[in-house]
Amino acid sequence: MRQLAAAALAALTLGAAPRSGFETMTPELQAMQRDDLANPGMLYVADGEALWAQEGCGSCHAVAAMRGVAARYPALDAASQTPIDLTDRIAQCREARQGKPALPPEAAPMLALAAFVAHQSRGMPLQPDAQLEGARRQGEALFRERRGQLNLSCAQCHDDNAGRKLAGSTIPEGHANGYPLYRLEWQGLGSLQRRLRNCIAGVRSEPYPPGAPEYVALEAYLAARARGLVVESPAVRP
Numbered sequence: 001m002r003q004l005a006a007a008a009l010a011a012l013t014l015g016a017a018p019r020s021g022f023e024t025m026t027p028e029l030q031a032m033q034r035d036d037l038a039n040p041g042m043l044y045v046a047d048g049e050a051l052w053a054q055e056g057c058g059s060c061h062a063v064a065a066m067r068g069v070a071a072r073y074p075a076l077d078a079a080s081q082t083p084i085d086l087t088d089r090i091a092q093c094r095e096a097r098q099g100k101p102a103l104p105p106e107a108a109p110m111l112a113l114a115a116f117v118a119h120q121s122r123g124m125p126l127q128p129d130a131q132l133e134g135a136r137r138q139g140e141a142l143f144r145e146r147r148g149q150l151n152l153s154c155a156q157c158h159d160d161n162a163g164r165k166l167a168g169s170t171i172p173e174g175h176a177n178g179y180p181l182y183r184l185e186w187q188g189l190g191s192l193q194r195r196l197r198n199c200i201a202g203v204r205s206e207p208y209p210p211g212a213p214e215y216v217a218l219e220a221y222l223a224a225r226a227r228g229l230v231v232e233s234p235a236v237r238p
Contacts, residue, residue: 018226020235021172024163033236041115041182041234044108044189048116051109056098060144063120068127070118071231074220076131083135083216087114087191105210111189115180118233125230126177126222139221142214148205169238173227176219178235189234192219 014015022030029117032038052058075085084092087105090113094100140163157166158174165171179192186194193215197207208214 001142005141018175018229019162019173020175020177020229020232021083022178022232022235023080024170024172025236025238029236029238033232039182039234039236041180041189041236043173044112044115044182045119045234047108048112048119051088051113052116055094055100055113057093059112060093060097061088066117068119068121068124069234070121071127072125072129074135074223075215082213083129083132083220085192085219086117086217087193088211088216090114105191111180112234114191115189115234118149118180118231121231122181122233123230125228126223126226128220132220135217135220136224137221139217139219143216143221143225147200148203150203152203156198174222175229176222178232178237179227180233180238181235183237185238192222 022033025033032040036042054064057235070086073089074083077084077088077092078084078197087110090110091102091105095102146153146156154174157171160171161171162169176192176195179195180189183195193210196215196218197210200207
């Protein structure tokens with residue numbers, strides 16, 4: 001079964017190589033992302049590093065051991081046998097291992113911790129979990145499903161019209177290799193689920209509840225779709 005899942009994942013990546021949203025940005029924004037002193041997302045990474053020490057995460061996990069972790073998420077949770085993303089894993093560690101209260105997914109401490117962990121994998125290729133084939137198929141169906149009053153799907157923008165202009169901006173392929181990322185529109189760091197909620201609301205549809213499994217399914221498909229790209233977190237986007 002695992003071999004079949006791996007074969008399906010490999011088949012998904014045949015065709016044109018994916019292009020990161022970084023490649024469609026202006027030279028000025030590209031320079032901002034490249035320069036750690038200019039990249040505003042690095043402030044959140046620094047906060048996450050401080051929290052890592054304060055919260056006692058380092059007593060179980062050496063920072064060096066986090067290299068490559070974010071590149072493998074979403075992943076199958078062994079205990080529940082369900083797909084979870086990196087934020088879910090951090091929440092599990094806090095609650096089950098440390099006995100601490102849950103943090104909302106978009107809370108500043110959670111984003112900072114996620115950014116710090118993801119940053120350890122910067123420059124590493126995404127490694128989608130072949131065990132998530134069911135979630136990936138569900139995510140692909142959601143990606144191609146028309147929705148909302150505008151009757152649009154994710155694929156219509158990010159597959160069919162990628163590279164074209166919309167309201168003066170280049171439509172990216174919609175790859176998720178930079179999250180958590182700093183978006184100028186938000187004037188802050190945000191998660192992939194926040195971006196997915198924005199997109200769903202943008203076609204005048206009702207977003208799923210926060211933390212819904214549909215988001216993780218979409219994340220699983222997006223990870224497979226972006227196979228070959230490297231982790232950029234904290235990326236910068238317009």
